[in-house]
Amino acid sequence: MKTLTLFEPQFVEKFACVGSACPEHCCGGWNIQLDKKSANRYLQAKRIDIRALATEHISVTKKSVANWAQIKLDASGQCGFLDEKKLCKIHAGLGASALSHTCSTYPRVSIQKRRDEFNTLTLSCPEAARLLLTHPDGMQVQEKQLLRQLFNSAPEYQDAEKLLNLMCSLLMAKCGVQVEQGLYAIALLCLKLDKVSLDNADDVAQLENTFLALSDSLEKGEVVAHMHAIEPHYLLHYALLNNMQHFIQLRPGSRGFATFSRYLQLLNLDALQDQDDASKSQLMAENSLLWQQKVLPLLQDSPWLIGNYFQYRIYHDRFPSLTSREPLSALYLLTSEWLMIKNLLVAQVKSTGELSQDDVVNIIYSFHSLTKHNKQASDNFYMHIDAFKMNDNISLLHLLK
Structure with a gap:
């Protein structure tokens, strides 16, 4: 077994989708890609209502297995699978396990190095941004040891990269709200x-x-x-x-x-x-x-x-x-x-x-x-x-x- 280190800030651990309470949900205004398995599951669903929605709102592109199809947005720019409360009909009808990779993981991101993994969230999600910005301990990072059969296939996270990343983090922490001073210090470090x-x-x-x-x-x-x-x-x-x-x-x-x-x-x-x-x-x-x-x-x-x-x-x-x-x-x-x-x-x-x-x-x-x-x-x-x-x-x- 191989030992990997998982890093996760507190705001990531606390995150949970707020659903219809979100001020700007992730099912509108963006192209939503579907992997091949998910697209076929919806297009061939036993439930007639899901299959009908899929036939109307899914465009099969076959660009790749991961990007096999795309959800067509309606006239208001929203995902066609949303109900009147802006909740997902796929989730309600087929369960969370039926969600595509895109829908089930957003806004979660895992940045992988050979022996390290960094869990994070993309701040295009309002709830992720709120949790990060409004909680004093939002960026308090926890470390955990994971046991895996193999290391990740990603490149090694070099000691020099770790050192520079830590230095930049500590310099910004020193400057408080005077962030220009922190950026200036980092510029001198880079020089x-x-x-x-x-x-x-x-x-x-x-x-x-x-x-x-x-x-x-x-x-x-x-x-x-x-x-x-x-x-x-x-x-x-x-x-x-x-x-x-x-x-x-x-x-x-x-x-x-x-x-x-x-x-x-x-x-x-x-x-x-x-x-x-x-x-x-x-x-x-x-x-x-x-x-x-x-x-x-x-x-x-x-x-x-x-x-x-x-x-x-x-x-x-x-x-x-x-x-x-x-x-x-x-x-x-x-x-x-x-x-x-x-x-x-x-x-x-x-x-x-x-x-x-x-x-x-x-x-x-x-x-x-x-x-x-x-x-x-x-x-x-x-x-x-x-x-x-x-x-x-x-x-x-x-x-x-």
Whole structure:
């Protein structure tokens, strides 16, 4: 028998689907794929009502065994198998075991390495986002030992990746709600990483010393002084946000669009489309000031609202993964996404003078629903972000002011 380690945050353990009570359920606004076994089970069901529904609402595509068919959405963009209470007729008629892999697992995700497994949830689910963001211990991670006949077929989780992931998590934990300081510290860590080899013990020791120095600087508040030297580039802020807005506005029928659009309208980027660069920069500068003066004080009473989000991103993304993007590139993308979320929080406070936990949950779940629901959506979204790097990843520092 082989021993594997399972990691699971508390919010994952607590998750249970809330069914018809969900503010925006997962059976609408998305393409729902069916595996071959599930599609045939519904199309050949002994129950006439299920078979009739399947014949009407299933389109067989045969793209792969896992993607054998697709559920046709009705005129309102909802799954044809929902009843008037937005509950699944398959679940009610054939039982939970009859649900397709997609329907039975969402929003659960298992990230597998050869000897490790990381259970998580996708934040495109409102209930998953609520559990993560509103509970102080939501990202408290438990470890369990599993016995298996074989190791996973995935690659080994290298010690260097584990070390970097832990360092980034600890740096973000040190900064509290001042997340830009944590991102700045991680940027400096990544710059040091570019100059060392993780295969060399002396170089790894240098990296650890850099981490300890950065951690100490965060704890003492010294990072703020270092960040004063960064020249803000507010026109880059506007261009990046406007491009992300354009990407999202191309998805009017997608799940999360109506919720996200309510906050995006408050940001009101469209009003500046025909304005000069100085006007665009001025709005971004005002938002940056409002973040410091009004939004951060509102978050101080519940620092886990933002802290848990960044701990989730580091955990869920295995950040900074050394097998996909370069660490600085991965950090640029994360910082860019935070720029959008941050400005929407500012726009909400500017408009109403208030910021509820529901606002934070709504912004984050709808953002993830539109941009990170699946790999294709993420890749397309990142292509838009990549267009504004000013030819280098280090331009991310201009996004922290």
